[in-house]
Amino acid sequence: MPELVEQMYCSQQIVIPPKFPYILKRYCKAAIKTQPYDLLRWSFEYFKALAQRRPPPVKLRLEYPVFTTEGGLTRGCLKVLANQLSGMTEVPLPVLKQAWGGFCLDPAELRRVLCLCEVYQRKDSVPFLHFLAVAGGLLTKCLTHTMILLCESLTKEPDGGSAAIPVSEFLTMYKFLAKIDASKDVKYVNGFREGESPEPDHVSEEDEIPYEEEDDDDKKLREISATKMSSTQAVPKQGMVAGRQMSTTSGEFIVQHIEKEIMEYIDEQIAILPDPDLKKKKAKPEEVEMIKQMLETFLDENMDIIVPEVEEVEEEEEPIPDIVVVYAVPGIGPPVDMEIMTEFQDYALDVCKVQAELFMPRNIRHFLCPPLEKYEEHKYELSPPPSPKKEQVPTAGVITD
Structure with a gap:
């Protein structure tokens, strides 16, 4: 009994920090606004971000209805990721994976995004605007809507405003997406598109051996050695094979x-031996044995x-290739023609002159704006009009009332 009395607690013994109710209230509001798929994992990332004084993975408001991808990415998540990673031109992959995992998103979808950015298993960082552009393409159905979504995600203005962003950032994302072919499913092997191979390492100009100009004496010596080599090649001597000295390992x-x-x-x-004429005589058995x-x-x-002993070399097992299947992304679509890109770029640069070098979605919706992509016209087959029905007149029988 004395031990139980010593372990009992009362309201005077329990000390609650004065900021605890405020922290708990903020946590509950953040969980309601974000609606995480895995509450336990999201809670760990939330308090970890607060402890490291980083922006926590919390949406600005509740999304309803939620338009999401297969990996769980939403427009609210994209805007928060843009705010968390803003200020970095090149985002290190560990930082990106940490921010991506904060929303409990699927890592396989992140690999697909990095493959489209041509970064997966190639580099240790990804350009911030390239990553954001490809991620935004997963949430829309055409390139035009993707660019509008990117303006809304990158803008510093409140919701309902003009959603203006610098025209340089807009054109950088547009040019990058316009060159990607995401109109069909593609397989990436070790980060490279199927059919492509890694580029060979080219020797830089600095690593090349500098060529020194030869003097006249050096040229004469080179000519004399060349004539000697030609003569030796013409008549191979003993111990020479095809104009070169036979190696000591030649069988x-x-x-x-x-x-x-x-x-x-x-x-x-x-x-x-005692008998010097042994060669002329038949050798004895003991001499043959000797x-x-x-x-x-x-x-x-x-x-x-x-x-010579040949060391057995163990065959190295070939590593299993890392295959990532990237499905077709309608928000990016096929590559855009250079003429369309040039025409739209000229329009954007002309419009931003009177808008403090800013570009906004309303400029895209303007009737003077050229198309951002090539639209495919579908020809619908019209069915022929139905033929009028002819009245049938009875030709036999009895007419009655």
């Missing part, structure tokens, strides 16, 4: 060398030279 050279050494060694041993033993010992000592 033909080794066999000849060993054969010569064996014969010299045998001649020396025979010269020591020569065989001498050959065996010689071959054992020089076996490493005759047959």
